[in-house]
């Protein structure tokens with residue numbers, strides 16, 4: 001199972017490289033890799049497993065973060081319903097994800113962002129597209145296309161950035177990190 005020691009940190013060159021598309025039909029290796037990444041997210045969101053294996057909780061993971069220069073991301077977004085019950089808003093391993101359209105409207109998490117590969121807090125708003133349409137291949141080899149907005153869209157953009165060698169703080173305005181000019185705060 002993947003643990004924090006498998007996650008490369010700021011300064012490792014792979015974090016700044018552009019990852020390569022994976023071949024389809026998917027190889028067994030690439031399917032296994034995606035499964036391992038999703039298992040890490042599930043473990044990281046399970047209080048007992050997270051404590052036992054000292055995992056930082058994550059809602060997404062990109063293959064470059066485990067030093068694999070492949071365009072694979074795992075996304076596991078939980079939410080709480082009106083009765084306080086937790087449910088999964090979105091769960092999938094996305095192969096060769098591509099943003100095929102997006103809103104002009106921008107959005108940012110009011111509390112900023114963090115990253116499993118960055119071991120320090122970096123303040124500031126990270127402006128991203130408020131809505132995106134993403135195309136990808138899933139682990140069964142199906143071509144998928146879905147529209148995302150708000151938090152889900154933010155997470156998926158954070159992960160796709162990793163595939164292009166970008167880190168969240170690249171998008172923070174160094175002169176005015178908290179200027180929420182024309183974007184929606186989430």
Ligand SMILES: OCN(O)CCCc1ccccc1
Nearest residue numbers: 058060113114115116155158
């Ligand atoms: O790349 C995933 N990872 O570093 C975990 C953090 C994911 C994440 C955190 C805040 C906003 C968007 C995405």
Ligand code: NI
Nearest residue numbers: 114115116117
């Ligand atoms: Ni990250």
